[in-house]
Amino acid sequence: MTEAQSAGDPSTGETRAAPVVAAARTTTPDLVPADSAERVVAELYQRHWLGLVRTALVLVGDRPTAEDVVQDAFAGLYAALPRLADPLSAPGYLRASVVNGCRSVHRQRGRARRLYSRHRQDEPPVWSAESAVLAREESRLALQAVARLPVRAREVLALRYLLGLPDAEIAAALGVSKATVSSTASRALAALARDLKEQL
Amino acid sequence: MTPAEVSPVEAVLRRAYADAAATVQPSDVRPAALAVLAPWPQSSAPDHSGRNRRWLVAGAAGAAAATVSLVAALIVPHALHQQVSLAAVPRHMAYVVQAGEVRPVNIATGVPLRPIKLGVPGESAGAVITPDGRSIYVANVRGYVVPVDTVTRKAGRPIWIGGVPKGMLMNPDGRTGYVIEPPYGVAVVDLALNRPAGFVKIKGAWNFALTPNGKTLYVVSWSGLVTPLETATLTALRPIKTSGYPGGRAQSPGRPGDWPSGVALLTVPSIAVAPNGKTAYAVGVVGGATDVLTPINTATNTALAPIRIPNGQWQAPVSFSPDGRTGYLAGDEVAAVNLMAGSVSWTFKLPGRPPFGYQTEVSPDGQTVYILATGSGPGGAIYRIPAATGIPRATPIQIGRVSPFDNELDLSPDGKTLYVQSFPANNAATVASFDAATGRPGRIIHISWPGTVLFGPS
Numbered sequence: 043m044t045e046a047q048s049a050g051d052p053s054t055g056e057t058r059a060a061p062v063v064a065a066a067r068t069t070t071p072d073l074v075p076a077d078s079a080e081r082v083v084a085e086l087y088q089r090h091w092l093g094l095v096r097t098a099l100v101l102v103g104d105r106p107t108a109e110d111v112v113q114d115a116f117a118g119l120y121a122a123l124p125r126l127a128d129p130l131s132a133p134g135y136l137r138a139s140v141v142n143g144c145r146s147v148h149r150q151r152g153r154a155r156r157l158y159s160r161h162r163q164d165e166p167p168v169w170s171a172e173s174a175v176l177a178r179e180e181s182r183l184a185l186q187a188v189a190r191l192p193v194r195a196r197e198v199l200a201l202r203y204l205l206g207l208p209d210a211e212i213a214a215a216l217g218v219s220k221a222t223v224s225s226t227a228s229r230a231l232a233a234l235a236r237d238l239k240e241q242l
Numbered sequence: 243m244t245p246a247e248v249s250p251v252e253a254v255l256r257r258a259y260a261d262a263a264a265t266v267q268p269s270d271v272r273p274a275a276l277a278v279l280a281p282w283p284q285s286s287a288p289d290h291s292g293r294n295r296r297w298l299v300a301g302a303a304g305a306a307a308a309t310v311s312l313v314a315a316l317i318v319p320h321a322l323h324q325q326v327s328l329a330a331v332p333r334h335m336a337y338v339v340q341a342g343e344v345r346p347v348n349i350a351t352g353v354p355l356r357p358i359k360l361g362v363p364g365e366s367a368g369a370v371i372t373p374d375g376r377s378i379y380v381a382n383v384r385g386y387v388v389p390v391d392t393v394t395r396k397a398g399r400p401i402w403i404g405g406v407p408k409g410m411l412m413n414p415d416g417r418t419g420y421v422i423e424p425p426y427g428v429a430v431v432d433l434a435l436n437r438p439a440g441f442v443k444i445k446g447a448w449n450f451a452l453t454p455n456g457k458t459l460y461v462v463s464w465s466g467l468v469t470p471l472e473t474a475t476l477t478a479l480r481p482i483k484t485s486g487y488p489g490g491r492a493q494s495p496g497r498p499g500d501w502p503s504g505v506a507l508l509t510v511p512s513i514a515v516a517p518n519g520k521t522a523y524a525v526g527v528v529g530g531a532t533d534v535l536t537p538i539n540t541a542t543n544t545a546l547a548p549i550r551i552p553n554g555q556w557q558a559p560v561s562f563s564p565d566g567r568t569g570y571l572a573g574d575e576v577a578a579v580n581l582m583a584g585s586v587s588w589t590f591k592l593p594g595r596p597p598f599g600y601q602t603e604v605s606p607d608g609q610t611v612y613i614l615a616t617g618s619g620p621g622g623a624i625y626r627i628p629a630a631t632g633i634p635r636a637t638p639i640q641i642g643r644v645s646p647f648d649n650e651l652d653l654s655p656d657g658k659t660l661y662v663q664s665f666p667a668n669n670a671a672t673v674a675s676f677d678a679a680t681g682r683p684g685r686i687i688h689i690s691w692p693g694t695v696l697f698g699p700s
Contacts, residue, residue, distance in 0.1 A: 091271050096263040105265070117383035118365045118691075120424070121408040142691055146341070146363065168262050175265045184258035203252065204259035235251040 083120050086132055091116075094140050097200050100185065101144040103167030111143035137205075137215040141197055148193060187237040195230035198223055330393045331375045333699055336654065336661065337392070338673050339369040339380055340693035344390055344397075349654050349697075352675055352685035360388045360397045366693040368410030370419060372433075375698035379433060381407035381421045387431050392698065403429045403438050409449070413456040413473065420459055420473075422450045428461060430476060440476050444469045448511050449559065453519040453540055460522045460538070462513040468524050468536075470543045484536035485548035486526025512559035515540070516566040516581070523560045523569060523581075535560065535569070535579065549584045551577050561602040561611075563629065570602040576613050576625075578632055588632030592625070603653035603660070604629070605678070612660060612678070614641075614651035624651065624660060624676065639681040641674060652695040653678065663692040 091112060098108035115136050122135070166172040169185030176182045188196055194216070201212045202223075209223045216223070248256070338345040341364060343357040364384035371378045371392075378390040385405055389398040405423035412419050418439070419431035425446050432439040446463035452473075453460075459471040467481035515522045522538040526548075537546040551571065560569040560579075568587070569579040578587040592615045603612040611629050615638075616622040623638035641662050650663040660676045671692045675684035 088271060092266060092268055095270075096259075096266050099266060100259060100262050114364055114383060117367075117406045120406065121365075121367050121383065139691075146690065150363070168265060176261050178257070178261050180254060181258035181261040184254050185262060188255070188258075199255065200259070203255050204263060231249065231251050231255075234255065235249075238251060238254065 082132075083116060086119070086136070087116060090133055090136055093205050094136060097137075097205050098140050098144055099168060100188070100200050100204060101141075101196060102147045103169070103189070105168070107147055111140055111147065114143050115139035134211070134214050137201070137207075137211075138217070141201075141215060144197075145193060184234070184238060187234055190237070191230055191233060195226055195233075198226045199230055202227060331699065332392060333375075335375075335392070335698040337369075337371065337378060337696040337698065338663075338687060338689060338693065339366045339378070339696060340671075340689045341365045341382075341691045344369075344378060344380065345687065345689065346392070346395070347673075347687060349656075349659055352687075354685075354687045356395075358390055358395050358397060360390070360400070362386050362388060362400050365691055367407040368421065369694045369696055370410050370412035371696040371698060372412070372416035373414065373699075374416070377416065377433070378696060379410065379412070379419055379431075381410040381419075383407060387419060387421060389433070389436055398436065401431055401436050401438065403431060405429060411450065411452045411459070413452070414454065415456065418456075418473065420450070420452070422447055422461070424448050425464070428459065428471065442471055442476055442478055444471070444478060449513055451513045451515045451522060451559070453515050453522075454517065455519055458540060458543075460513045460515065460540075462511040462524055464511060466511060466524070466526055468513060468522070468538060470540075479543055482538055482543060482545050484524040484526055484538075484545060486534040486536070514559040514562070514569075516562050516569075517564060518566050521546075521566075521581070525560065525571065533571070533573075535571075537581070537584075547584060549579060549581075549586075551579065551586055561604055563604055563608040564606060565608060568608075568629065570604065570611055572602045572613050576602060576611065576627065576632075578611070578629065590625070590627060590632055590634060603651055605653070606655065606657040610678075612651065612653060614649060614662060616649050616664075622649065622662075622664065624662065624681075626678075626681075637681065639676050641676070650692060650695070652697075655697050656700055659684070661695050663689075663695065 094112045094115065095105075095108050098111045099105060102108050102111065118139055119132060119135055167185075167189065168175055169182050169189065171182070176185070188199060191199070197216060198212060201207045201215060202209070207215070209220050209227075212223045213220045332346070334349045336347045336349050338347060338354070342362070343359050345357045346355040347353070348355070360380060360382070362382060362384060364382040364386070367381050367383045369378060369380040376392060378392060380388045380390065381403075382388065383406055385403055385407065386400040387403060387407075387410070388400045390396070391398065403421060403423075405426060407421045407429070408424050409422045410419060411422075412433070417432070417434045419433050421429040421431065423429055425448070426441075427444040427447050428442045428450065429438065430440040430442070431437070444461045444463060446465050446467075447461050447469075448464055450459055450461045452458070457473060459473055461469045461471055461478075462484075463469065463481075466484050466486070468484055469481045470479040471477070472479065512525045513522055520540055522540055524536045524538065526534050526536060533551045535549040535551065537549070538544070539546055560571055562569055567580070567582055569581050571577045571579065575589045575591045577589045579585070580587050592613070604610070605612070609629055611627045613625045613627065614622065615625060622641045624641060625638045626635045627633070628635070639660070641664070652661045652663075653659070654661070658678055660678050662674045662676070664672060664674070671689045673687045673689060673695065675686075676682065677684065
């Protein structure tokens with residue numbers, strides 16, 4: 043026990059003077075050489091890009107902006123890799139970054155709408171009548187209805203029903219409690235049911 | 243959830259999302275992530291074509307879009323800045339640099355001022371402030387360096403350098419900027435004329451450090467090689483081999499499909515230059531558990547005898563005492579290294595499971611070492627450790643809930659205020675300040691995403 047601990051130090055860390063003979067810690071059984079950041083990011087890219095772009099697409103509405111948001115997330119991850127306390131948190135970091143990026147897009151569009159009569163984007167939203175991508179009318183109406191929901195609700199629905207995440211991971215991505223995720227989803231589904239009943 | 247439990251509206255929603263998702267196909271994923279992340283321009287000429295132009299239109303609103311228009315704006319030569327009285331430069335300011343904006347903060351009162359919009363979207367990836375405090379330059383992940391005038395509180399025309407910046411350094415005269423762009427090399431920016439000034443290719447470049455006299459940049463690569471770069475001629479000299487493997491410890495893979503199998507990297511190549519500029523230190527790993535510092539003589543650019551540090555997993559570059567005699571490393575433990583003797587003076591193991599320490603900060607008088615620890619559990623803490631003894635003060639500064647990622651600790655130049663950037667809750671980042679002596683919390687500033695804190699003149 044160090045002096046600090048015996049004095050009732052709430053910290054449970056310990057100080058020690060440098061040992062005379064340095065003993066290497068036993069290596070873990072599955073030790074393999076570390077790899078470079080490029081390979082790690084490239085693998086994460088292969089695994090997660092598709093789901094992230096699809097999620098961003100339903101949150102921001104157009105493909106080029108969705109891709110930009112996801113590119114930003116990967117670029118930010120690449121730079122932030124050394125600061126990740128737990129590298130297993132990288133997928134969570136990416137999701138949080140994409141959600142954050144989509145919110146920034148909405149804020150910027152809000153500002154643009156206040157300055158101009160229509161908001162700027164390269165393509166109409168994927169769910170709009172002008173967009174040719176969605177063949178099924180029911181889907182177009184459903185996504186239009188989702189677009190009328192509050193931002194948090196849209197995020198919860200996309201992470202749950204498009205990305206298929208369990209509520210615990212949605213909570214981590216949004217920085218809220220599981221209970222909040224659950225109640226947000228319930229309210230959103232109820233609102234959608236009312237909205238779509240009138241449309242269909 | 244079985245099909246029987248899915249409500250009709252959920253079924254409609256799932257089909258709608260599936261239809262939208264089907265517009266993005268697996269074949270759309272490009273084979274090499276970094277080739278997509280860093281479309282390297284062949285020349286240093288500004289490139290506003292293609293998707294970058296789309297960013298300028300889709301991301302920027304109104305007046306900001308005009309700022310980055312392709313019509314050449316008036317370039318204010320550096321000399322004009324010098325005609326403005328330096329008495330106009332704000333004092334005692336910190337600048338919180340984040341995505342798309344710089345927020346000045348009065349250090350004494352903690353009051354944040356109106357943010358300075360940068361005019362280009364994208365996370366910041368390094369920023370510098372000139373010694374006179376007049377100009378800030380922010381590199382962002384989309385390949386821009388944006389100049390900011392702290393007196394007029396306006397951003398100037400962004401300088402396009404391309405690639406994916408990760409960090410930025412500046413020559414002490416404030417005229418040249420260096421932006422590291424892994425894994426390609428270092429972009430050079432003429433800050434007097436606000437334009438790119440070249441690019442030096444260094445294979446696998448990841449981190450870099452500049453000597454205090456600005457003459458040599460040391461760039462460390464993933465291979466563990468350190469390449470000295472003469473800034474006057476932009477010449478890369480013969481790379482120096484460092485001891486130990488520069489990266490990583492083994493980590494069991496998490497949930498299948500989430501993380502690349504096999505290895506997660508935690509220790510990354512790092513390089514730092516001692517305050518007197520005579521020695522640079524690279525950090526490596528030997529045998530997965532023993533870390534090793536490789537000192538590099540900056541006069542001869544040769545590696546000296548390595549210093550072995552047992553039981554460490556070092557995450558960040560070396561921090562130095564003001565006299566340069568002691569180096570501090572942060573990881574699972576904080577280690578104080580007597581750089582003259584090449585031995586470890588003390589170590590302090592951080593509590594928590596797993597413990598994790600970020601960036602030590604050293605007080606200006608060299609007496610106290612601060613380390614931000616974010617071990618798993620509800621809260622993080624700043625430990626204040628007297629440099630002489632290595633035994634921390636009784637009560638760490640509690641900083642509340644922190645996330646597993648993107649935490650940073652900064653100390654104001656007068657040594658009085660600690661700033662913690664973290665990502666605590668609700669997907670909203672904060673910068674929280676604490677009195678370094680008493681631990682008393684100051685104001686909390688809400689930001690969009692963690693970035694960098696710069697300090698202006700006192």
